[in-house]
Amino acid sequence: MAELDGIWWTATGDGPAVVVPRLNVDWNTVDLSALTDRFRVVTVAPRxxxxxxxxxRYDMDGFVGDVERVVDHVGIDSYATFGYSMNGVMAARLALNSLRVTAVACGGFPLTADLAGMGERARARNDDARRDPDAWADVLATYDPIAAEVFWDEVARLPLAALADLGRPLHAWWGADDTLVASLLSPAEFRRDLDARRIPYAVVPGLDHDAMLRRLDLVLPSIADWFAASSLS
Structure with a gap:
């Protein structure tokens, strides 16, 4: 792990670049070998x-800028992005700011959902966690609660489906039993939205939100193939 003016990042593997935002997932605990075996995978935790x-004090421009600073620092001209859940939203959000993003793989989040209430949801989660010392310690170890609230507030202000209508290849996936996805948009409607946009997706049977994160090995090989075919060949 390396540090650049308070921004921590890692780089593993060789080949075309895939940038993985680190917001609420410690990617060091996840097997990304299906990507690192074929690509230069750079994980970046914005301040x-x-x-x-x-x-x-935070804003979305700062989060995006932190990632781009690391990308510049390591000499990357163009890159695909990959992420799951909140990190997948950030992966898509990077594409709104930069034409350097060639493709986006976002799992565990319905990017076509109405996200207007996401800031309030983030504040409610933080308020609930504050009542449990162990849960609050976990939150503080993962991120600054203010940063998470700012992130979701800014996402909530985007036009409907802005994170899906990127003008770049997008790939989605989620677990069939993911109640978080279903709480934001019915899976049937999400499928219809993706089909209408001709966005490829995979639904993995029997997995909820957390289990899908633990079993990314079920989708990473096909995502690596998709990256190679759609944007990085």
Whole structure:
């Protein structure tokens, strides 16, 4: 792991670049070998998240800028992005800011959902966690709660489906038993939205939100193939 002005990042593997935002997932605990065997995988924790510094004041431009600073630092001209859940939203959000993003793989989040209430949901989660010392300690170890609230507030202000209508290849996947996805958009409607946009997706039977994260090995090989075919060949 390396540090650049308070931004912590890692780089593993060789080949075309895939950038993986680190917001609420410690990717060091996840087997990404299906990607690192074929690509140069750069994980970046914007300030306010993971082990990066926590200045206490945040905006989306800052989160995106932190990732782009690391991309510039390691000499990457173009890159695909990959992420799951909140990290997948950030992967798509990067594409809104930069034409350097060639493709986006986002799992565990319905990017076509109405996200207007996401800031309130984040504040409610933080308020619930504050009532449990162990849960609150977990939150503080993962990110600055203010950073998470700012992130979701800014996502909530985007036009409907802006994170899906990127003008770049997009791949989606989720577990069939993912109640988080279903709480934001019915899976049937999400499928219809993706089909209408000709966006490829995979639904993995028998897995809920957390289990899908633990079993990314079920989808990573096909995502690596998709990256190679759609944007990085």
């Amino acid at each position: 306010g998240f993971g082990p990066s510094s926590r200045p206490g």
